[in-house]
Amino acid sequence: MRWEKVMGLEVHLQLATQSKIFSSSSTTFGADPNNHTNPLDMALPGTLPVLNHEAVTKAIIFGLGVGAKLGKISRFDRKNYFYPDLPKGYQISQFFEPIVKEGVFDVPMPDGSIFPVRILRAHLEEDAGKSVHDAIPNQTGIDLNRAGTPLLEVVTEPDFRTADQVVAYLKALHALVTYLGISDGNMAEGSMRCDVNLSLRLEGEQEFGTRTELKNINSFRFIERAIYVEAERQQDLLESGRDVTQETRLFDPDADETRSMRSKEVANDYRYFPDPDLLPVVVDDETIERIRAELPELPAVKRARFTDQLGLSQYDASLLTQDRATAEFFESVAARCDNPKSAANWVLGDVSANLNKSGVALTESPLGAEALADLIIRIDDGTLSSKMAKTVFDALWEGASDVDAIIEQKGLKQVSDTGALQTIVSDLIANNPAQVEQYRAADDSKQKKLIGFFVGQAMKASKGQANPQLLNQLLKDKLS
Amino acid sequence: MTMCFETVAALRSKLTAGEISSVELTSDALARIADLNPELNAVIASSEEQAIEAAMRADEARRDGNNNPLLGIPMLHKDIFCTQNLPTTCASKMLADFMAPYDATVVRRLDQAGMVMLGKCNMDEFAMGSSNETSYFGACKNPWNTSRVPGGSSGGSASAVAAGLAPLATGTDTGGSIRQPAALCGITGLKPTYGRVSRYGMVAFASSMDQAGPMARTAEDCALVLEAMAGGDPLDSTCSEKPVPNYAQHLSDAVTGMRVGIPKEFFSSDLNPEVATAIETALKELEGMGVKLVDVSLPSTSLGVSTYYIIAPAEASANLSRYDGVRYGYRCENPTDLQDLYLRSRSQGFGDEVKRRILIGAFTLSAASYDQYFMKAQQVRRMIAQEYDDVLSKVDVIAGPSAPNSAFLLNDTSKSITDMYMEDVFTIGANLAGLPAMSVPAGLANDLPVGMQLIGRRFGEVDILKLAHQFQQRTTWHNLTPPLKERS
Numbered sequence: 001m002r003w004e005k006v007m008g009l010e011v012h013l014q015l016a017t018q019s020k021i022f023s024s025s026s027t028t029f030g031a032d033p034n035n036h037t038n039p040l041d042m043a044l045p046g047t048l049p050v051l052n053h054e055a056v057t058k059a060i061i062f063g064l065g066v067g068a069k070l071g072k073i074s075r076f077d078r079k080n081y082f083y084p085d086l087p088k089g090y091q092i093s094q095f096f097e098p099i100v101k102e103g104v105f106d107v108p109m110p111d112g113s114i115f116p117v118r119i120l121r122a123h124l125e126e127d128a129g130k131s132v133h134d135a136i137p138n139q140t141g142i143d144l145n146r147a148g149t150p151l152l153e154v155v156t157e158p159d160f161r162t163a164d165q166v167v168a169y170l171k172a173l174h175a176l177v178t179y180l181g182i183s184d185g186n187m188a189e190g191s192m193r194c195d196v197n198l199s200l201r202l203e204g205e206q207e208f209g210t211r212t213e214l215k216n217i218n219s220f221r222f223i224e225r226a227i228y229v230e231a232e233r234q235q236d237l238l239e240s241g242r243d244v245t246q247e248t249r250l251f252d253p254d255a256d257e258t259r260s261m262r263s264k265e266v267a268n269d270y271r272y273f274p275d276p277d278l279l280p281v282v283v284d285d286e287t288i289e290r291i292r293a294e295l296p297e298l299p300a301v302k303r304a305r306f307t308d309q310l311g312l313s314q315y316d317a318s319l320l321t322q323d324r325a326t327a328e329f330f331e332s333v334a335a336r337c338d339n340p341k342s343a344a345n346w347v348l349g350d351v352s353a354n355l356n357k358s359g360v361a362l363t364e365s366p367l368g369a370e371a372l373a374d375l376i377i378r379i380d381d382g383t384l385s386s387k388m389a390k391t392v393f394d395a396l397w398e399g400a401s402d403v404d405a406i407i408e409q410k411g412l413k414q415v416s417d418t419g420a421l422q423t424i425v426s427d428l429i430a431n432n433p434a435q436v437e438q439y440r441a442a443d444d445s446k447q448k449k450l451i452g453f454f455v456g457q458a459m460k461a462s463k464g465q466a467n468p469q470l471l472n473q474l475l476k477d478k479l480s
Numbered sequence: 481m482t483m484c485f486e487t488v489a490a491l492r493s494k495l496t497a498g499e500i501s502s503v504e505l506t507s508d509a510l511a512r513i514a515d516l517n518p519e520l521n522a523v524i525a526s527s528e529e530q531a532i533e534a535a536m537r538a539d540e541a542r543r544d545g546n547n548n549p550l551l552g553i554p555m556l557h558k559d560i561f562c563t564q565n566l567p568t569t570c571a572s573k574m575l576a577d578f579m580a581p582y583d584a585t586v587v588r589r590l591d592q593a594g595m596v597m598l599g600k601c602n603m604d605e606f607a608m609g610s611s612n613e614t615s616y617f618g619a620c621k622n623p624w625n626t627s628r629v630p631g632g633s634s635g636g637s638a639s640a641v642a643a644g645l646a647p648l649a650t651g652t653d654t655g656g657s658i659r660q661p662a663a664l665c666g667i668t669g670l671k672p673t674y675g676r677v678s679r680y681g682m683v684a685f686a687s688s689m690d691q692a693g694p695m696a697r698t699a700e701d702c703a704l705v706l707e708a709m710a711g712g713d714p715l716d717s718t719c720s721e722k723p724v725p726n727y728a729q730h731l732s733d734a735v736t737g738m739r740v741g742i743p744k745e746f747f748s749s750d751l752n753p754e755v756a757t758a759i760e761t762a763l764k765e766l767e768g769m770g771v772k773l774v775d776v777s778l779p780s781t782s783l784g785v786s787t788y789y790i791i792a793p794a795e796a797s798a799n800l801s802r803y804d805g806v807r808y809g810y811r812c813e814n815p816t817d818l819q820d821l822y823l824r825s826r827s828q829g830f831g832d833e834v835k836r837r838i839l840i841g842a843f844t845l846s847a848a849s850y851d852q853y854f855m856k857a858q859q860v861r862r863m864i865a866q867e868y869d870d871v872l873s874k875v876d877v878i879a880g881p882s883a884p885n886s887a888f889l890l891n892d893t894s895k896s897i898t899d900m901y902m903e904d905v906f907t908i909g910a911n912l913a914g915l916p917a918m919s920v921p922a923g924l925a926n927d928l929p930v931g932m933q934l935i936g937r938r939f940g941e942v943d944i945l946k947l948a949h950q951f952q953q954r955t956t957w958h959n960l961t962p963p964l965k966e967r968s
Contacts, residue, residue, distance in 0.1 A: 039582055043802040045575065046562045046584055046681040048716050078798050080845070082822055089801020142806065271845035273854060276688035276795055279717055 002203045003238070005231050006211075007166060007196055008158035011173060012151045013183045014127070014191040015058045021126050021150035022049030022092065029189045033132065033143035041148050043087035048277050051076075055150035056281055058182040059099045059124050060291050062152055065180050065298055066119050068103025070288060076124075076278045080271040084142050085129035093153075095272040098123035099281060100152075106300050107172040108321075109164070112314030117169050118157040125151050146190075152182075158197065158208065163224040170194060170220060171322060175299045179324040187218050194218075196227060199244070200234045209234075210244040214258060217251055226251035230258045302327055310340035319348055325362045329369050336373030339380055346372060350390070354397055366399045374403035382416045382467050383407065416467040418474070424461045425474045428454060439479055451475060484512050484644030485961050488553055488701040491647060495542065495552050502542075502552030506535035506596050509554045513598065513645050515966055519626060522639040524559055524617045525566045526599025534596040541594060549704055549728075551594030556649040558637050559600035560607055561587050561692070562681040566597075570683045571615035572605045574803045574810045574829035584681025585713050586650060586692050593708040601649055602636030605831045606800065607657055607685040609633050610903035611888070614833040619890055622665060623962035624928055628887040631661030631903075637695045638665035642929075642962055648705055651695045654686050655788050656883070656907025658693050659919035663882035663931020666921045666960060668948065669695040670702040673939045674914035675720040677706075678713035684799040686792035687718075689911040698958055699920065699948035703727035706941065722939060730942045731949040736770030738947065739875040745781035746880030746906055758923030758930040759881045762951070766879065769950055776871045776878070780864045784908040785901055787864065790844050790857035791912075797841025803829060836897070865913035872915075872937045877944055881906055882919035882931035906933060916941045920948045921957035929960070 023040040040047040063070045075097045078090040100122035107115040129147035177183040185192045199211035249258040299321045306317035321327045334343035378384045395406045439450045494500045538552035562568045562580035569575045602620040612620040612635025622630040623643035630639040634651030638661035651658040653671035662669030670693045677692045694705035712721035805811035805825030812824035844853035910917035922932035934944040
């Protein structure tokens with residue numbers, strides 16, 4: 001018997017608006033507690049929500065980005081529950097009529113295949129505040145800075161069967177929203193939070209099992225682990241003949257386990273009803289078309305263009321389009337050097353490795369796209385060997401920007417002058433008759449080994465600056 | 481004391497002519513409050529010092545050439561409007577010590593118009609009640625007979641204006657809370673079209689129906705004050721941007737030929753016969769003005785009360801969730817944990833009627849009863865609104881009684897909770913449909929005032945105001961004053 005995981009995702013995206021969804025307070029992260037609050041955020045009597053239309057625009061952009069149907073008329077509802085960080089005692093959300101309806105989002109998998117995920121809906125809602133347990137001894141503080149921050153909750157159908165699919169979806173979603181500029185996608189600051197609904201069933205079964213909801217897994221790193229651990233737990237229960245309880249569970253990465261938060265059965269009847277303080281949101285075709293016209297190229301389109309027009313592999317195209325900054329950097333490099341494959345190799349290779357090592361973002365790195373393109377141009381015209389290119393790259397990383405100046409300064413010019421190399425090769429052959437004899441007597445495969453000696457000597461003679469391909473060719477010609 | 485029953489319009493002339501100053505007027509009003517309020521309990525917060533200062537500023541502004549029609553005229557606010565300078569309690573223990581850090585839009589606008597706030601009026605707790613008896617600060621009395629209720633929920637405002645404590649008070653009306661107390665106290669009260677006046681800073685009861693309006697002696701005064709209160713507000717998205725007419729200018733527009741619909745359902749067995757007689761006489765008076773009376777029908781009238789008592793408590797149950805003892809308002813002593821904090825703060829902080837409505841609301845919204853109750857009520861609401869719209873496409877105004885009874889006795893144990901809810905039977909329709917409606921003094925029944933209700937088309941305040949004004953030009957009911965004994 002094999003168990004199959006069935007998963008659906010709810011991702012909360014914090015929309016990158018200047019002010020909150022229903023008040024003029026700032027949404028900037030990291031202010032002193034309760035500094036970004038006004039009477040509405042504190043739910044003082046008599047205050048009323050006023051919709052920030054920037055949040056609506058960003059939700060529409062998302063809907064267009066995943067090719068979803070848009071709700072021409074959407075509404076806000078009240079979701080009622082008591083919690084200290086929920087000042088009104090209800091959360092304003094869209095329950096009955098969400099702004100974004102069904103869509104299909106194509107997720108590129110690492111093997112280059114496409115995994116289509118059905119989006120069920122995406123709706124606007126406000127975030128809650130935060131309980132602070134360590135600021136005041138023996139008491140809990142409430143910080144309402146985050147309360148009222150606009151969220152877009154993206155809900156999928158239960159289409160996921162493996163943790164890899166989940167991770168690929170989240171990465172693609174992250175890429176999409178950062179491309180679209182609707183969210184900074186910053187998981188550490190909570191701009192992208194993921195809940196996984198997970199159940200098990202025996203392979204081949206049609207019915208879904210009882211699911212649990214894994215809440216707020218805030219890094220890509222933990223997701224796979226959380227899924228693994230929870231699936232194991234459910235499997236143990238099922239195999240020992242017990243039932244899975246439908247409940248919300250929290251992944252504790254330190255203890256490497258999931259823990260029950262609250263049981264949905266006993267807890268919450270949210271008593272949703274339309275919020276009478278807010279008017280329906282009407283989105284007309286004109287608005288949709290105006291927003292559509294301003295959309296940037298989406299990752300999927302870019303990916304297709306990279307493979308079809310630039311000849312990149314699916315794999316490279318997927319990696320390059322994972323975030324907009326990388327894709328745009330790559331495109332600038334490729335356009336200037338006219339060698340997309342090499343540009344891709346550099347961006348995904350040395351550039352990416354250096355960024356990881358130094359922990360800086362591409363946009364903050366000292367490396368310019370023009371300089372990298374110039375470097376590739378000098379490799380392609382034979383000026384630089386790949387070894388030399390690394391030296392130049394290191395200099396660029398240190399802040400230099402003029403590739404030719406670096407080559408000049410470091411005396412790195414590769415000798416591609418046939419005349420100069422011919423002299424070196426002729427001298428070499430004249431001075432090493434024994435080796436020449438041995439080479440000429442050897443068969444093809446032996447020759448391949450023996451030629452190394454000549455290449456090494458010639459390189460030495462040229463102080464490492466001989467163009468290796470040219471050198472090889474000359475040696476072969478002269479030795480045969 | 482000769483000015484205490486003057487109208488806003490008359491006081492304005494005297495102020496403009498320099499016959500009196502705002503400081504004199506304000507001092508008089510404060511003295512009358514000090515004299516009569518201990519018996520009436522109509523005013524639950526006031527600041528003499530602030531009022532006199534505001535009056536001095538108004539007098540100074542007048543000397544500087546400011547001629548706003550409301551400048552320097554004293555008034556009272558229902559204690560549901562947030563005020564920075566006085567507590568805002570909503571007559572609840574829950575908010576007994578609450579000071580708002582901002583003014584409601586209505587408060588700000590009347591302040592900017594130069595009106596002088598004398599204090600805040602008693603009311604039913606969180607505007608839930610029709611007798612003002614649910615107030616945490618004790619019942620308010622009807623100045624016509626202090627053993628009787630002033631009506632509610634804007635009972636304090638109605639009692640205060642009727643007793644001459646101020647020429648004007650603000651009120652709010654969710655199911656009749658301006659019109660019914662206005663009727664029971666013999667004053668003129670106007671509930672504007674839903675969305676005509678901003679709700680910002682008005683403590684919410686049932687957000688889809690709450691509406692603020694003026695309570696005064698005459699339709700003319702209501703017109704003057706409504707103009708200052710009304711108009712779009714970026715802080716309330718349900719508030720209309722429609723331009724505000726100069727209501728006072730239209731008061732004398734012709735009414736001859738106007739068609740006034742008389743719904744037969746408003747003269748049912750629910751209506752006290754003596755009230756009915758007074759209303760029928762008043763309707764004849766309208767006819768005498770050249771108005772054409774038309775028999776109409778609002779067949780779903782009897783469903784209004786049940787519909788209202790599902791929708792209003794549902795919205796209230798959510799609106800009142802913010803009073804949780806966490807950030808402001810009443811908090812129980814020594815809570816042992818979060819659950820205890822919620823339970824005891826809310827159990828101790830709210831009165832019975834408020835708790836009853838929260839429970840009703842939580843029930844009708846619960847997953848198991850949502851379709852049967854809340855959804856159904858929304859459907860009936862739309863049906864009722866449609867009936868009103870249909871009738872109002874054939875007539876200009878609907879007229880009838882404001883309340884089924886005149887002022888009833890305080891602590892009347894023979895009156896059940898649902899009897900109390902039936903007080904709103906004629907007023908609720910205008911709230912469910914969002915229509916403007918007013919109550920105009922129209923006679924006496926057993927020496928107690930009776931109010932005639934006029935309901936207009938959406939944003940048709942001009943129609944009901946001019947009809948009411950011209951009715952008041954021909955009648956004297958609005959000039960009657962209660963037989964109150966001054967103590968000093």
